[in-house]
Amino acid sequence: MKALAARRHDRRAPVVLLLLALLLTGALYAVLAPTSADAAAPTATADQVELGEKLFQANCATCHGPDATGTDEYPSLVGVGAASVDFQVGTGRMPAQMNGPQVQAKPVQFDEEQIAALAAYVASLGPGPSVPTAEQVDPALGDPASGQSLFRTNCAMCHNAVGAGGALTQGKYAPNLWSTSPTHVYEAMVTGPQSMPVFNDATLTPDEKRDIIAFLELQGDGSPGGIDLGSLGPVSEGLWAWVVGMGLLIGAAVWIGARSS
Amino acid sequence: MSTTTSAPSRGARAAAGTADYLDQRTGIGTAVKEFARKIFPDHWSFLLGEIALYSFITLLISGVFLTMFFVPSMTEVHYHGPWPALDGVEMSEAFASTLRLSFEVSGGLLMRQIHHWAALIFVASIVTHMMRVFFTGAFRKPREINWLVGFILLILSLAAGFSGYSLPDDVLSGNGLRITDGVVRSIPIIGSYLSYFIFGGEFPGHDIIPRLFTVHILLVPGLILALIALHLFLVVLHKHTQYPGSGRTNANVVGYPLFPIYVAKAGGYFFIVFGIIALMGATMSINPVWNYGPYDPSPVSAGAQPDWYMLFLEGSLRLMPGGGTEFVIGGDNGFTVSLNVLVPAVVVPGVLFMLLALYPFVEAWATGDKREHHVLDRPRNRPFRTAFGSALLMAFFILVLAGSNDLIATHFHLSINDITWVFRILFFVGPWATFVITKRICLALQRKDRELVLHGHETGQIVRFASGEYIEVHKPLDAHERWLRVQHDAVRPLEIEPAEDSRGVRRPGYRKDRLRQRVSRMFYEDRVEPVTPAELESAHAHGGGDHDSLGSVHQEHAQVGASAPAGEPAPTGGGSRLVAPVDETGDDVRKK
Structure with a gap:
């Protein structure tokens, strides 16, 4: 035991251990991490x-x-x-x-x-994410309910609850997503253009990306409640309450208050 | 009504019989007679309060419908229904029942939207009504208490709105509740205890929705109903104020009787208000909770804002810088004081609302006016008040804009950081600039009034006399026009007794009086006084013979003077001030 304990105190042991740990982590990452290389351009002539x-x-x-x-x-x-x-x-x-x-x-x-x-x-x-196939971005194959909850936790803080867009710092902004094609939505998620973070296949699996596309596909076509007022939330509702509601009501009050003669 | 005709119809006889039956048992005839003959003055701005009343009735009607289907429970369920994007999602029963109400109950979505639009209109009309009351000085004696009742109604309407939009338990309303929780916690020492008390434990807990439900459908509407009754009772008791004009005095009310004119007008206006709100509910989407999804404390979406009447609070929070504003009091295990929440969410709204509530009392104190007022002021004739009210509105407006800073950024392609800095500065500079500019505009309008009274309307006609002299012909104002511009009091700053009496003894209460005088000077130092009869006389004497030779001003003036005896209660409202231009305001104080 004593000999063992003495050997363990070798001064180089921590360095060796650290190197081994790094090697192991690297190897594990190489094995487990999603490779983007497998998505290399398939048929480029x-x-x-x-x-x-x-x-x-x-x-x-x-x-x-x-x-x-x-x-x-x-x-x-x-x-x-x-x-x-x-x-x-x-x-x-x-x-x-x-x-x-x-x-x-x-x-x-x-x-x-x-x-x-x-x-x-x-x-x-050099290898990088490729253009998704039609099947990968087919909204009909996705689940919009799963898509909405994923969108809410991953996207809504910048793009608004239904993808109407929102402000970022210093004049940057998250654009409206209603007229973005499913392919472009998918590509934006895997490549993270400009201020947008990358949502790789470990963060959002390809199926989950398709769910989000399925949810977005339902947006921007009006609301069950009537005119959607831009789907911007209570600020636009308040603006229209004043402009349309109070505008018409005060107009009616002036009409009623006007002398009949 | 038709009982006096020779052959009353069957319907008329039945109506008369019913009325008689009721009258014999309740004596209602006296009340109906009294009310039917009650006179109300006529002006469109007097209908603004009615919008509030009618939208409240709309809220009650649609709200009763909603309570039939809404389940105020935070029990977790899985939703299964026609909305694909939420099918199978776990959510609270409150949210699930709101979705059922929206998509499965016939007319449910329409009722929800009517209710929500009516709520926005309710608060908007209260604010508009309050603006009318403020700028015309309708809060002056004897109506100060009714101003306070109205102010409490405003606060209650905010409470009703807030408790209501938190009920569906969607992400947006949950964000609002989380902010409320933060605001409550920011109150030093008792904050965290209060938060636990309100939420029944750690936020969000399972109690808040049932509790808000009770507040929203019982407590707040009950209080609002009771206070509306008091508000209207006081209106009847005090009689309605009227705008100044010939024939209108503090002792009369010029208008039409309640029956049939105002019964028809007000009754008709109810249907217009209800109709417009219903039209909005039918065509414009509001609070689409299915977009936001069920509440979960982690996500916050872009464009997360409260309804417009709470937006000033959001703006106040958005403007406040965060760094270096938190510290701990009471040792290591003490209490965190979070000024970055406390100041914008408690202190700023507290100060703004207190100014609003107490203004009538401050003004009465600074004016030294103990008389009753039933004739309204024209806003220009009270420059300080008009400017102060505009400044207060500007402060709220800037906070509302600051609460919408992200939408301003995206819609006008601006940097949200720059916008926030601009609003931070504007919050301090804007109200001040508004005050100065509004006051100047008021004074300028008063000068224009003086000019008109003294010289009449410009006709654009130039006359050349035989001697070669040119004059411009001015058309003198008629008696009604002139009265409108000269009827108001010249309010001057208070004069106080000297600090020491004739024997050099210091007078008790002098310091208080001096403060009062200072405030009074702030109110009334800058002023343009209405034209006095003497000034009018001299204006006409000076060159009047030339200028107004085509008019008959002297004659008219003589008539005005003759029609009004010099006593205080002018019976016709026709020019007692013109006869006796004594400075009446504040007299009682100065002579004390």
């Missing part, structure tokens, strides 16, 4: 990549650099994946129109083929 590279050089390289590794102010695109390109270019955010607190959505600048080519080129630079 060489032609597509070539066309994508040309488009990239003409439209994106000014900011992101000729080899897409980024510049001082703008991010590298190596490893952002096809999903990121499809989201950013597919919603018109990229190419960016101007500097500002946040890059805003605008009319899309490229057609679908060009977007796919750009995505293929960026995906070829």
Whole structure:
């Protein structure tokens, strides 16, 4: 026992143990963590990549650099994946129109083929999340009830309870989600554009993402109660109570109070 | 009514028989006769209080319907119903019954929405009515108590609204309750005990919804009903105030009898109020609780705000900086004092509401006025009051905007941080600027009145005399127009007795008087006094012969003077002030 105790006091033991622990953690992570590599672009042809590279050089390289590794102010695109390109270019955010607190959505600048080519080129630079399949984003296959409770705990604090949008700091904002396509919603969750955090498959499984899409699909088509007033909550209700309600009532009072003669 | 005709119809005979039956047993005929002949003055702004009354009746009717289906219980259930996004979700029975009420009970959603819109209109109309009463000085003696009754009604309406929108147990209302819990806890020393007392233990517990239900459907409406009865009783007792005008004095009421004019007008207005609220309930979605989902203390969604009448509190909390405002009193195991909640949620609203409640008493004290007032002020004639009321409203308005800062940010593409800083500064600067500007506008309007009385309307006609002189023709005001502009008192700051009497002995109570004088000066130092008959006379004498040669001012003035004897109770309201322009206000105090 004494010998054992003496050996345990070797000065290098903590360092060795720490290294072993780190190695173990790393190995476990490599085994258990969701790999984004398995979602690498499935069918990118060489032609597509070539066309994508040309488009990239003409439209994106000014900011992101000729080899897409980024510049001082703008991010590298190596490893952002096809999903990121499809989201950013597919919603018109990229190419960016101007500097500002946040890059805003605008009319899309490229057609679908060009977007796919750009995505293929960026995906070829390094592994990243790919564009989801139609089945992955089919609202009909999701459960909106599960989607609402997930949305409430993960998304509503920025995007409002039903995705009408909300304010962030310093002029940034979480946009309205009612007209965002299911694919783009999915891509935003896996890539985390701008201020949005990444919701990877460990945070929200692909099925849960589809549930959220199913919930969002039900929003923005009016309310059972009538005009939805923007679904912005009590502030817009109060505004309309004053404008419509008190406006009409005071108008009626003036009419009644007016002398009949 | 038709009993005097020769051949009364069957219906008329039946009505007469019933009326007679009731009269013989209750003596109701006297009351009906009294009320039917009661005179009310006519003005649209006197109907604002009626909006509150009628929306309250609408609340009672729709509320009774809601209680038939709402279950005030926090028992956990699983909802199964037609709304897909909540099917199978665990929630409280209160929330599940609200969903059932909305989606399964016939007319349930309509009733819910009518109830909620009526609640917003109820508080809005109380505020509007209060603004009318404040700016026209209707709170002056003998109506100070009724002002307080109305003020308590305002507070009760806030309590009714708050307890009501917390009932469905959705995320948004739960957020509101959590803020309430925080506000209660911020009260030093007793806060945490109070919170446990209110929630029956740690927030949220299982007691709060049943307790709020009792408060919302029994306690608060009962108190509101009782106080409305008192409020209306006092209106009948004091008689209604009237706007100034020729023939209107403190001793009369000029208007129409209650029956049939106001029975028809007020009765009709009830249907208009109910109709507009019902129309809003039928077409505009309000409080869609299915969007928010069942309450759970963890999530807060963007755009989480209370109903508009609580928004000032939200804004106050949003404006208050958080850092460095918490400290502990009473040693290591003492009590946390959280100024970042206490100041915005307790102190600021407390001060603003106290100013509102006590203003009539402060004004009476500063004016030294012990007379009864039944003729209203034109807001311009009381610049301090009008400016003070506008400043108070501005403070509330800025807090309301601050409570909506996130929506302002998204809708106008602004930075929420900048907006918050702007409102922080505006909260202090805005009311002050409003006060100064409003006061100046009031004084300017009074000067314009003086100008009109002294020189008449500009006609735009230029006349050249044979001598070559040009004059502009002014059309003198008629007696009614002039009376409206000169009928009010010139209120001057109080004069007080000197600090020492003739033998150099210090007078007790001097310091108190001096304070009162200072306040009085603040109220009335800047003023524009109404035109006196002497001024009018001299204005006409000076150049009047030239300027107004086309009019007949002297003659009219003589008529006005002749019609009013110099006694205090002017019988026609026609110009006693013009005859005897003594400074009456505050006389009793100064002569004391």
